Structure formats: C-alpha cells, structure tokens
Amino acid sequence: SYELTQPSSVSVSxxxxxxITCSGDVLTNTYARWFQQKPGQAPLLIIYKDTERPSGIPExxxxxxxxxxxxxxxxxxxxxxxxxxxxxxxxDNIRMFGGGTKLTVL
Amino acid sequence: VQxxxxxxxxxxxxxxxxxxxxxxxxxxxxxxxxxxRQAPGKGLEWVALISYDGSNKYYADSVKGRFTISRDxxxxxxxxxxxxxxxxxxxxxxxxxIVDDFDMxxxxxxxxxxx
Numbered sequence: 001s002y003e004l005t006q007p008s009s010v011s012v013s014x015x016x017x018x019x020i021t022c023s024g025d026v027l028t029n030t031y032a033r034w035f036q037q038k039p040g041q042a043p044l045l046i047i048y049k050d051t052e053r054p055s056g057i058p059e060x061x062x063x064x065x066x067x068x069x070x071x072x073x074x075x076x077x078x079x080x081x082x083x084x085x086x087x088x089x090x091x092d093n094i095r096m097f098g099g100g101t102k103l104t105v106l
Numbered sequence: 107v108q109x110x111x112x113x114x115x116x117x118x119x120x121x122x123x124x125x126x127x128x129x130x131x132x133x134x135x136x137x138x139x140x141x142x143r144q145a146p147g148k149g150l151e152w153v154a155l156i157s158y159d160g161s162n163k164y165y166a167d168s169v170k171g172r173f174t175i176s177r178d179x180x181x182x183x184x185x186x187x188x189x190x191x192x193x194x195x196x197x198x199x200x201x202x203x204i205v206d207d208f209d210m211x212x213x214x215x216x217x218x219x220x221x
Contacts (some may be wrong), residue, residue, distance in 0.1 A: 021153060035150070035209075038190070041201060042211035042212070043142075043200075043202075043209070043211060045209035048207050052207060054208065084149070086150050088204075093157060093164045094166070095151060095152040097131070097150040097152055100149035100150065101212075
C-alpha cells in the first residue's frame with residue numbers, strides 16, 4: 001500500500017529552524033505538496049512541486065527533496081507557525097496525505 | 107472566489123447522505139476538485155477526486171464502492187454521494203481545488219455517523 005510517513009511532532013524555540021520530513025516510496029517519481037493547518041481552519045498550501053512556494057507564503061518556508069524523502073524547513077520559526085503540517089502526493093490513481101506533524105514553537 | 111459545502115448532519119450507520127459543494131467566482135468546469143475529510147482530532151484524509159469534465163474519478167480505498175463523486179458543471183456544483191455509512195466516516199468533509207501553486211478549500215461540513 002502507498003503511504004507517506006511523517007513524525008507526529010516537532011518542537012523548536014522561536015527563531016530556531018524546524019525541519020519536518022515526509023517519507024514514502026512514491027516520492028521518488030512524483031512531487032509533494034505541503035499544507036499548513038491551524039486549529040479551526042482549512043488547510044493552506046505552502047509548498048508545491050517539492051520546493052516551490054506560492055505567492056504570499058513567507059520566505060522562511062522552504063522545501064527540499066532527496067530520494068524517498070521530502071523535507072519542509074521553517075527557517076527562524078515564529079510563534080504563529082505553530083500548526084499541523086501535512087505532506088500530500090499522488091501515485092497512479094491515488095492521492096494521499098501524510099499523517100501530519102504538530103509543530104510546537106515555544 | 108469560494109467553495110461552500112453543505113449537506114452534512116447526523117445519520118445512522120448504514121444510511122446514505124449526499125454532500126454538495128457550490129463553487130463561485132471562478133471557472134468551475136476547468137478544474138478537478140477533491141473531497142478531503144478530517145475525523146475529530148485526526149489528520150487529513152484524501153477521499154476522492156473528479157476531473158474537470160467528470161470523466162475520471164478516483165477514490166481512496168476506504169470509501170471505494172460506497173462513495174460516489176460527481177459534478178454538475180451547469181450548476182457549478184460538486185457532489186459526494188455516501189452510502190453504507192459507518193461510524194468511522196464521521197468527519198468534517200472539505201471540497202478543495204488544488205492546482206499547481208494554488209489551493210482553495212471550503213469551510214467544511216460535519217458528518218456524524220451514529221445510532
């Protein structure tokens with residue numbers, strides 16, 4: 001079965017760099033997206049095509065890819081970045097989300 | 107420019123429900139649209155995708171054979187027909203357009219499957 005694996009939680013202090021990984025065999029031949037979701041809100045696209053940032057997304061958010069793993073990096077994390085983060089990808093006829101990572105900035 | 111879901115509610119196990127997603131402010135018939143759900147306190151789960159013209163439909167294994175995605179481009183509306191509902195289908199259901207560098211989500215509609 002296809003799946004994307006993320007750590008359940010990551011914790012950093014304000015100003016530090018947060019890294020969230022997403023692993024899965026499908027990532028070797030397909031792009032990933034990253035979504036941010038804050039409590040009570042719909043998700044928001046913050047990275048597409050592994051490394052691209054939509055307009056309006058702060059430059060501190062970046063993405064990278066290597067083999068079966070994609071990584072979301074938040075450089076100089078801020079308190080307002082505290083949220084759940086999900087990777088999203090596709091293969092054949094299936095789309096899938098990773099299990100999500102709760103980022104704590106404290 | 108928005109997507110607005112409706113049709114959620116409380117339903118008994120084994121019964122059916124139809125969700126709707128009304129689109130406005132953009133050319134609805136040009137885009138594929140997803141249904142994504144989120145159980146209380148849980149992560150996002152992709153449910154289904156329909157192509158811009160309705161000719162291609164894709165489903166998560168967890169709903170295949172029970173849910174049907176459809177669309178009426180003349181009414182700018184997306185549907186999710188849910189049959190044989192189970193307690194583990196309880197979730198907020200979102201419709202979402204996810205295209206290249208752009209995404210748009212509705213506010214979600216809550217479906218509770220309980221006797």
